[in-house]
Amino acid sequence: MILTWLYAPGDRPEVVAKALHCGADAVIVDLEDSVSVSRKEYARAATAELLTERPPVPVHVRVNALGSPWAGADLTALARLHGLAGLRLPKVDAPEQITRVADRTGGVALYALLESALGVEQAYEIARAHPCLQGLALGEADLRADLGVSAEAGLDWPRSRVVVAARAAGLAPPAQSVFPDIRDLEALADSCVRGRSLGFLGRAAIHPRQLPVIERCYLPGPEEVTAAEEIVSASRAMSGALALPDGRFVDPAVVAAAHRTLTLSRRSG
Numbered sequence: 001m002i003l004t005w006l007y008a009p010g011d012r013p014e015v016v017a018k019a020l021h022c023g024a025d026a027v028i029v030d031l032e033d034s035v036s037v038s039r040k041e042y043a044r045a046a047t048a049e050l051l052t053e054r055p056p057v058p059v060h061v062r063v064n065a066l067g068s069p070w071a072g073a074d075l076t077a078l079a080r081l082h083g084l085a086g087l088r089l090p091k092v093d094a095p096e097q098i099t100r101v102a103d104r105t106g107g108v109a110l111y112a113l114l115e116s117a118l119g120v121e122q123a124y125e126i127a128r129a130h131p132c133l134q135g136l137a138l139g140e141a142d143l144r145a146d147l148g149v150s151a152e153a154g155l156d157w158p159r160s161r162v163v164v165a166a167r168a169a170g171l172a173p174p175a176q177s178v179f180p181d182i183r184d185l186e187a188l189a190d191s192c193v194r195g196r197s198l199g200f201l202g203r204a205a206i207h208p209r210q211l212p213v214i215e216r217c218y219l220p221g222p223e224e225v226t227a228a229e230e231i232v233s234a235s236r237a238m239s240g241a242l243a244l245p246d247g248r249f250v251d252p253a254v255v256a257a258a259h260r261t262l263t264l265s266r267r268s269g
Contacts, residue, residue: 019208028062030061031043052081059083060087061078061088062090063088093126126165138155143158152191176203179205185213188210220261
């Protein structure tokens with residue numbers, strides 16, 4: 001399970017090289033917001049060179065927004081490279097965008113970034129647009145601007161909407177959007193706890209110092225592991241719905257969640 005995703009700017013290959021070895025589960029090379037117009041072509045070429053061989057951790061690439069002057073060249077240059085684990089598509093607001101990219105890229109794993117009110121409203125249709133789509137995520141900076149919200153509570157509904165849409169479409173739980181303040185690790189931890197309570201799994205980061213905080217917040221604690229072990233043990237003795245000795249009622253969905261908790265606990269172990 002990927003819990004930590006680290007962004008690195010595509011026009012700084014030396015930063016990307018460091019990102020590959022700093023402990024992130026996956027690296028997202030960004031060709032969009034972090035790259036100026038004058039360096040778009042250089043960033044694409046540098047990223048394509050990196051991905052001619054398989055890197056030490058999965059590498060996803062956030063291409064430029066579909067419909068921009070650079071998106072088509074990004075897809076052509078990257079789609080069939082051996083080291084590419086997935087393409088992240090920014091500013092998606094319609095399922096047709098996913099089908100067009102999927103038809104063009106030939107089986108590459110795609111991830112849709114929803115960054116507008118329209119994208120959030122279409123979340124489920126986008127999530128089920130094509131088998132190549134492997135995940136959803138929110139682009140919260142652009143979404144805040146589109147909605148005109150500043151308080152965290154203003155994003156609770158869009159966050160829950162994306163989590164529900166992903167799970168309803170059979171996709172993995174989304175990862176949280178980046179936390180922009182790389183100095184305030186306490187606030188990052190509080191935000192991760194909140195995100196986990198909403199159903200997110202893991203988080204994107206913009207600095208390596210954020211990675212241990214994200215991982216710690218998303219790994220289960222001892223009490224969670226003990227409870228999951230009890231559920232899994234009981235499920236082996238009896239199929240279907242069952243009642244634990246303390247009176248808790250457990251059905252197959254709860255058992256599946258317990259297995260996921262134990263998978264995460266083995267990672268920490």
